Amino acid sequence: MIEPNNHSNLLEQDPYKYKLQDVSEPNLYREIYPYTEVPKIPFNFRAVPIGMPKEIWITDTTFRDGQQSRAPYTVEQIVDLYKMLHRLSGPKGIVRSTEFFIYSEKDREAVHQCMELGYEFPEITSWIRATKGDFQLVKEMGIKETGILVSCSDYHIFNKLGKTRKQAMDGYLSVVKQALDVGIRPRCHLEDITRADYYGFVVPFVNELMALSKESGIPIKIRVCDTMGYGIPLPGVAMPRSVSGLIYGLQHYSDVPSELLEWHGHNDFYKAVTNATMAWLYGCCAANCSLLGIGERTGNVPLEAMVFEYASLRGSFDGMDPTVITEIAEYFEKEIGYHIPPMTPFVGKNFNITRAGIHADGLLKDEEIYNIFDTKLLLNKTAAVAVSNTSGLAGIAFWINDYYHLQDESALSKNDPMVQHIKNWVDQAYETGRTTSISDEELIAVIEDYDPQFGKTK
Incomplete structure (x- = not known):
């Protein structure tokens, strides 16, 4: 069957619909990830077209992933940083959203104080445990979107959760339905996607999520999580390490709109910024970042870096105020006591x-x-x-x-x-x-x- 494709604006053959492959043994891609050696970068020379969305933006995880690798921020520090993120974002809201924990009373107090500021951007979202009680808490706090962890590699499904792929998928879908039942927009964090069986689990699972989204009328965001920094920005790289392939496939095989796609990468192999830029170029609207790149292990994509990547690609800051980046860096050092390595681009004391x-x-x-x-x-x-x-x-x-x-x-x-x-x-x-x-x-x-x-x- 031949149909017009909304992403390429061309007539294309109706793509194959991938079904869940409920295997008995985990696929750990040992040829790529031997563990006792440096991970390999296989090529299959398959290229996918660049598809930069009409709009791109930045999302923030400073108060979630950024708090997983350091002492928790105080309520005052969170509010101060949130105000600076708002000023940096500018009138067009290029820093579109930021996510918070809401586990503790301190977390919730920080959320309340930030919400009282009345800013449209960055939108306040949450990250919660996948329980019905937590979904109700999100709703009661007036938060409209929450992140949900849906680990997708067999390393996690088999070796951490002790489940089969079908059991994992059924459990994830049940949790997403709970969010939809209380009117919360789910943001599904596809943890460890660069070691996942893309066609055997990821695409079939996202197909089910898109069906739920269509049925409920509530958008379901897909966060593409390069949890271990294995993503490769080079053309012609084989799956599941190809950044362009991951984004293209979610659009082409699962019909995920660009505005519902978000890249979340780590910097284990020094590729975080380049991978986030590639995700933008190949059809992902959102690049998820943290201030100064602070996050798990080697950290996340530095938000300040993507401000300049944005300006480089678009030819304009579109209202963002980059001078706030220097204020943020000074705040981290003087008020929070965080030492910024002096050679760090844009924010280190020796960068210029x-x-x-x-x-x-x-x-x-x-x-x-x-x-x-x-x-x-x-x-x-x-x-x-x-x-x-x-x-x-x-x-x-x-x-x-x-x-x-x-x-x-x-x-x-x-x-x-x-x-x-x-x-x-x-x-x-x-x-x-x-x-x-x-x-x-x-x-x-x-x-x-x-x-x-x-x-x-x-």
């Missing part, structure tokens, strides 16, 4: 600081040579240099001009006598065994010793 003299010389002549973009404009964070044994005259001159806000005629060149004096002092420090960078306070002291009036007269 150079220690190399040749780079500093370039910055001194034209900041654009060695800065990724106008970080002062977009992140309210000025490009800078850290003075060390490799900074050279140019690095010291750049530091002085930046710290004392010297521009144009008042700016010092690397040939200024004071710059040479400081360079001699720095060289002497390292010749006598110093190994650390020179602090701002030390440089200020050397400058004041050389010219006590310098900071006051410039």
Whole structure:
């Protein structure tokens, strides 16, 4: 049978409808995942078309997955971060939603205080245990959407739950029906999809979910969870590791609309950001992230990274305020006490600081040579240099001009006598065994010793 496909806008043969394969032994893909070796990346050279949705957005899991790998946030911290997420999101709500635990009284108090703010975005959603009591609690709190864990690999179905595929599917569908019965939008978290039997379990299960959605009139979201970071963004990779294949298949074989698809990835193999971007490109509207990438093990997709991926793909921030990212980073360090690795892109203290003299010389002549973009404009964070044994005259001159806000005629060149004096002092420090960078306070002291009036007269 030939029918028009709403995703490709072409006439296509009616695709094969996959049925549940209720196997007696688990399929653990041992050729791909031998466990005693690094996981393999098999190719089958099958390509699927790029299908970027008309709209894409970001969702947040800072208060759920982000709390599973660190001490819980206080109610005040959650409310403060939620306010900043709202400001970052902008009037179009590009950061579309955020999910909360509601297990404890503290969790529920945080939800209540955030709801009282009255923000449309990010929408407050929950993540709960799959029990009827918890669904009722979600409804009583006025939350319209909740996440439900539906682990889909045989590692989980057989080895963790001790069930068959049919038993797991029947149990999951029963739980989803409970949510539908109380009018809650279910968001089904397909845990460990990159080790799951895609055609033997995932697609048949999602087919049943889409049938329930159509019957109830309530949208059921599908969160594609790359729980172990096994997803591969390269073209032609075989299933179940192909990010493009996972997204394309859910659309093509299970008729899941783009707006109901959400990618949730982890960074075990340094591919979290690229995989989330690929999910967008191949038809998934939502990329699920956490602030600073904080999450289980190696963490989630960093939300701040996807803000810039969004702007790179769309050519605009669409109303998002990226300067809030710097405020968030400062809040984590100063108020929460979280140490951000200094080399972390966009938020680390060294991400736009150079220690190399040749780079500093370039910055001194034209900041654009060695800065990724106008970080002062977009992140309210000025490009800078850290003075060390490799900074050279140019690095010291750049530091002085930046710290004392010297521009144009008042700016010092690397040939200024004071710059040479400081360079001699720095060289002497390292010749006598110093190994650390020179602090701002030390440089200020050397400058004041050389010219006590310098900071006051410039």
